[in-house]
Amino acid sequence: MPEMVKAKKGNPRSSGRAEEQTARLSADVELTLAAGEVELRESKTADEPNGSLKALLRDELAALDADRRNKISAGLAASPLVAEHPSLPLSGSLYEIREVLRERLPACAVDARQPVGLAVEQILAIDERSFWVSGWMHDEDGEGAVTLVSPEGARVEVTKTAFRFERPDVVQFYAPLRGTTRNHGFTAYFELAAPSLLTDGWIAELQTSDGVGVEIRCPAVVVDPLAIRATILGELGNRGPVGGELAAGHGRHALTRLQERIVADSEIESVDVYGELPGGPAVSIVIPLYKRLDFIEHQFLQFSTDPDFAEVELVFVLDSVEQKDELAAKARELFALYGLPFKVVNLTAGAGFAGANRHGIESSSAPQLLLLNSDVIPDRPGWLTAMREFYAEQEGIGALGPKLLYEDDSLQHAGLYFHRAPGAELWENAHFYKGLHREFSAANVARPVPAVTAACMLIDRERYEEVGGLPLHYVQGDYEDSELCLRLSKAGYENWYLPQVELYHLEGQSYVPDTRRVPSEYNMWLHSEIWGDRIEELMAEFDPIGSQATG
Amino acid sequence: MSDLRVLYVAHNHPTLHPGGAEAYSLELYEAMRQQPGVEPVLLARIGSNVARRRVAHPGTPFSSVNDDPNQYFVFTETDHFDFFTLTSRDKSLYSRHLTDFLLAQQPDVVHLQHTHFIGVDLLSQIRRVLPDAAIVYTLHEFLPICNHHGQMVRTFADELCPEASPRRCNECFPEISPQSFFLRERFVKGHFANVDRFLAPSAQLMDKYLRWGIGEQRIEVEEYGRLMPDRRAGDPAQVKSPTNIGFFGQLSHFKGAEVMMEAMAMVDPGVDAHLWLNGANLELQTQEFQEEFARLQEGLRGRVTFRGPYEHSELPRLMEDLHWALIPSIWWENSPLVIQEAFFHRRPIICSDIGGMAEKVRDGIDGLHFRGGDPVSLARTIERATTNPRLWRSLREGVRDPYPMDAHVAKLLGLYEETIEQRKGVAVSA
Numbered sequence: 009m010p011e012m013v014k015a016k017k018g019n020p021r022s023s024g025r026a027e028e029q030t031a032r033l034s035a036d037v038e039l040t041l042a043a044g045e046v047e048l049r050e051s052k053t054a055d056e057p058n059g060s061l062k063a064l065l066r067d068e069l070a071a072l073d074a075d076r077r078n079k080i081s082a083g084l085a086a087s088p089l090v091a092e093h094p095s096l097p098l099s100g101s102l103y104e105i106r107e108v109l110r111e112r113l114p115a116c117a118v119d120a121r122q123p124v125g126l127a128v129e130q131i132l133a134i135d136e137r138s139f140w141v142s143g144w145m146h147d148e149d150g151e152g153a154v155t156l157v158s159p160e161g162a163r164v165e166v167t168k169t170a171f172r173f174e175r176p177d178v179v180q181f182y183a184p185l186r187g188t189t190r191n192h193g194f195t196a197y198f199e200l201a202a203p204s205l206l207t208d209g210w211i212a213e214l215q216t217s218d219g220v221g222v223e224i225r226c227p228a229v230v231v232d233p234l235a236i237r238a239t240i241l242g243e244l245g246n247r248g249p250v251g252g253e254l255a256a257g258h259g260r261h262a263l264t265r266l267q268e269r270i271v272a273d274s275e276i277e278s279v280d281v282y283g284e285l286p287g288g289p290a291v292s293i294v295i296p297l298y299k300r301l302d303f304i305e306h307q308f309l310q311f312s313t314d315p316d317f318a319e320v321e322l323v324f325v326l327d328s329v330e331q332k333d334e335l336a337a338k339a340r341e342l343f344a345l346y347g348l349p350f351k352v353v354n355l356t357a358g359a360g361f362a363g364a365n366r367h368g369i370e371s372s373s374a375p376q377l378l379l380l381n382s383d384v385i386p387d388r389p390g391w392l393t394a395m396r397e398f399y400a401e402q403e404g405i406g407a408l409g410p411k412l413l414y415e416d417d418s419l420q421h422a423g424l425y426f427h428r429a430p431g432a433e434l435w436e437n438a439h440f441y442k443g444l445h446r447e448f449s450a451a452n453v454a455r456p457v458p459a460v461t462a463a464c465m466l467i468d469r470e471r472y473e474e475v476g477g478l479p480l481h482y483v484q485g486d487y488e489d490s491e492l493c494l495r496l497s498k499a500g501y502e503n504w505y506l507p508q509v510e511l512y513h514l515e516g517q518s519y520v521p522d523t524r525r526v527p528s529e530y531n532m533w534l535h536s537e538i539w540g541d542r543i544e545e546l547m548a549e550f551d552p553i554g555s556q557a558t559g
Numbered sequence: 560m561s562d563l564r565v566l567y568v569a570h571n572h573p574t575l576h577p578g579g580a581e582a583y584s585l586e587l588y589e590a591m592r593q594q595p596g597v598e599p600v601l602l603a604r605i606g607s608n609v610a611r612r613r614v615a616h617p618g619t620p621f622s623s624v625n626d627d628p629n630q631y632f633v634f635t636e637t638d639h640f641d642f643f644t645l646t647s648r649d650k651s652l653y654s655r656h657l658t659d660f661l662l663a664q665q666p667d668v669v670h671l672q673h674t675h676f677i678g679v680d681l682l683s684q685i686r687r688v689l690p691d692a693a694i695v696y697t698l699h700e701f702l703p704i705c706n707h708h709g710q711m712v713r714t715f716a717d718e719l720c721p722e723a724s725p726r727r728c729n730e731c732f733p734e735i736s737p738q739s740f741f742l743r744e745r746f747v748k749g750h751f752a753n754v755d756r757f758l759a760p761s762a763q764l765m766d767k768y769l770r771w772g773i774g775e776q777r778i779e780v781e782e783y784g785r786l787m788p789d790r791r792a793g794d795p796a797q798v799k800s801p802t803n804i805g806f807f808g809q810l811s812h813f814k815g816a817e818v819m820m821e822a823m824a825m826v827d828p829g830v831d832a833h834l835w836l837n838g839a840n841l842e843l844q845t846q847e848f849q850e851e852f853a854r855l856q857e858g859l860r861g862r863v864t865f866r867g868p869y870e871h872s873e874l875p876r877l878m879e880d881l882h883w884a885l886i887p888s889i890w891w892e893n894s895p896l897v898i899q900e901a902f903f904h905r906r907p908i909i910c911s912d913i914g915g916m917a918e919k920v921r922d923g924i925d926g927l928h929f930r931g932g933d934p935v936s937l938a939r940t941i942e943r944a945t946t947n948p949r950l951w952r953s954l955r956e957g958v959r960d961p962y963p964m965d966a967h968v969a970k971l972l973g974l975y976e977e978t979i980e981q982r983k984g985v986a987v988s989a
Contacts, residue, residue, distance in 0.1 A: 414616050416623050417623050417626070418621065418622045418623045420616065427655075429654070429655070430654075438618075439618060439619070441663055443615075443616060443619035443620065443621025443623075444621060444623070444660075444663060445627075445629070445631070446623075447628040448628060448663070450663060515616065515617060
């Protein structure tokens with residue numbers, strides 16, 4: 009790390025007061041030392057750093073006891089200035105400081121004849137300030153404390169909050185000691201007060217109740233968000249029910265921040281406009297595209313013969329970014345054929361269903377939004393006007409969803425409700441009359457419903473924004489639309505189902521059930537965790553199936 | 560007064576799996592649809608053993624059939640069905656999906672043609688969800704009683720079985736304990752307790768269920784009603800010697816495939832008899848059976864002609880050249896639909912002297928019986944039949960028209976109404 013070297017160049021700089029000494033840590037931050045007190049402050053001068061950091065600290069602070077030195081290092085790492093001006097040079101300098109101040113403990117050698125053992129198997133960087141750690145510890149009485157030390161010197165006692173679980177491999181390994189301790193495994197999500205940017209240099213310390221201390225070096229921090237997500241979901245799936253203690257205490261916080269990071273990492277790279285979009289469009293149709301691009305040609309054919317589209321701002325958002333060129337080629341051809349104007353939003357990275365919608369909505373301008381899936385094909389023209397007229401007539405309407413059909417004229421969507429099996433804790437989304445025929449009488453009544461699908465949803469932009477839009481915290485989908493509807497209902501709006509408008513929804517069956525099991529269970533748990541009470545209230549007013557069939 | 564809503568449940572849809580019970584279910588549904596004041600709904604099971612691929616949509620086993628808003632498929636995984644206990648291992652099929660379907664449809668009557676692949680649990684769930692609905696169940700074979708494909712034929716030596724018991728069933732299946740058979744019977748009967756009315760298309764079938772323990776006040780004989788084709792088959796060109804015999808249906812062991820092939824090999828070479836096989840599903844039979852059948856066929860070129868599968872609508876043409884229909888089944892049968900079809904076209908029947916065949920075909924009046932499972936007896940009967948034009952003419956005179964669908968529909972509607980009334984009594988006294 010060359011910056012690090014640069015940061016500690018030079019000699020101690022004498023300041024106005026003789027007792028205060030200063031060393032530059034990065035372009036923005038310097039360290040001051042006066043009467044044994046160490047502080048960070050914004051550098052006031054543009055001078056070259058001129059303190060030898062190591063020498064300075066060694067001279068001034070070596071005499072302090074280990075605990076005091078650790079506290080100083082940790083205090084510097086947690087300083088608000090580090091949070092304000094994070095940089096690799098600063099992290100590098102803090103690492104130097106930690107190395108000078110930190111009292112080294114004996115290295116832990118894992119040995120089946122020695123009761124004290126410690127391992128950190130992985131540290132995942134959810135973002136710069138939040139981390140996920142897994143490992144195990146073993147001691148005489150199970151009372152030992154594990155503290156992680158960041159490369160910058162921040163200290164976190166993870167065993168205080170960690171989720172503990174049985175590790176049969178550890179129990180087996182220490183069998184010769186005939187110990188009685190259990191739950192050696194630990195997993196914890198934790199947050200630091202300020203960013204930690206270095207991937208190497210984490211230390212873990214174990215202090216036993218009888219005063220023995222050991223340390224180990226941790227493996228390099230994992231930073232790839234998708235690898236991290238898979239690892240955390242894997243742990244949730246392997247430690248009892250997915251929606252258990254680990255999810256509630258750790259997984260939820262980690263995954264929520266991770267989802268935010270994934271969306272934040274995805275920015276709008278470019279917006280390609282084909283043709284001339286209407287000046288003041290009445291409605292923006294936002295269609296996220298992921299992998300399957302073959303449906304849009306069918307949408308174009310239907311849209312282009314529908315006079316309603318004169319007032320539409322049609323926006324496609326490409327979430328599978330690797331298909332940018334493929335889509336651009338297709339878009340040119342489709343525009344040449346159908347003459348229907350539209351725009352394509354290209355992203356720097358995949359943002360997921362909710363994130364892609366968010367980008368599309370940001371790139372659009374009409375006062376009404378129609379969220380549409382790419383595999384939804386209108387049955388006949390005029391559907392959009394019919395939806396908009398109905399929307400305008402309903403006082404206090406939130407989201408409006410039409411009738412969606414499978415290719416064999418069975419109902420795919422006639423409104424959503426929430427179902428909880430007898431004795432179960434969690435609510436799942438359920439579809440009214442799914443699989444019944446499009447003419448089934450009870451499904452042909454316009455009515456308020458607990459929720460509607462985002463596969464085709466009309467909503468005023470203002471109301472959408474008022475409740476914060478589609479949530480980002482679900483992992484690969486399923487519950488974004490129902491949470492949006494719950495937010496609307498909580499804000500006092502009513503969601504409606506409109507059967508007079510019919511579109512086909514060629515809902516795929518392509519996902520692999522096994523890899524989707526844990527994310528689906530997690531999403532269902534999270535949805536119930538956040539909205540369970542509201543759902544309970546809402547469902548008390550709803551008869552899910554009812555005896556609405558007419559003879 | 561609102562329409563009478565009748566839900567028919569069948570174990571297959573005839574467009575996917577040809578079969579007597581399937582064809583009858585659809586015909587009955589169509590006939591009921593013509594009745595003023597009746598709104599029938601047909602729910603036919605579909606699954607991996609009959610469909611080329613999974614046809615259900617995600618999140619629901621239901622899907623519509625063609626353009627008819629009152630016909631549905633219910634998809635069940637064949638692997639989820641417990642063929643021993645006759646129940647689905649996926650209980651959400653009942654607790655969730657079928658419950659929703661029943662609540663949405665609100666039938667006044669549920670008339671089950673079958674619960675195979677769906678499971679007998681459906682019966683209890685109907686009662687739980689719709690306490691007032693009348694439950695009617697038509698019995699088509701002996702699956703509830705017998706684990707040997709519901710045939711009531713012993714697994715050894717093709718011996719006909721008159722009654723089931725844990726001990727006797729364990730003799731047929733030594734690897735399954737008598738205790739398991741006891742539990743199977745208790746389980747099936749427990750769910751059957753919810754049925755208001757059982758219908759048996761033949762008296763012999765009813766007798767076996769009476770013996771098994773269904774109370775006589777809950778079961779009665781009601782023959783299948785049939786919608787007959789527009790025209791009857793013309794007379795065969797050759798009436799001086801009635802040599803042509805037709806077989807219709809599945810070529811399987813229980814249908815007597817080997818018996819008739821062996822018999823044809825024994826027919827006196829001087830007798831000009833010819834057997835025409837109109838059959839399907841040979842490819843579904845065991846490899847062993849297919850090989851045996853091919854071997855038997857080898858020596859019979861010129862005596863036996865295989866005409867392959869046929870559509871129901873082709874029957875008049877296929878019957879045209881035939882003098883006789885042959886039903887050589889080695890199991891009891893129920894009320895084979897071929898009997899009604901052959902009689903409609905005025906063809907006398909040669910059949911085994913057992914079960915539903917002996918009941919529906921009168922020996923010497925509209926057909927000839929031979930000793931079931933005995934190829935020698937069949938060979939002698941064929942020789943007698945094909946060389947005796949006077950006998951053929953006289954049996955032909957004795958043939959009566961089959962039971963018409965409109966009479967059947969009228970009978971069922973009366974029965975539905977009566978059962979609904981009975982249930983009201985139950986509901987009040989409960």
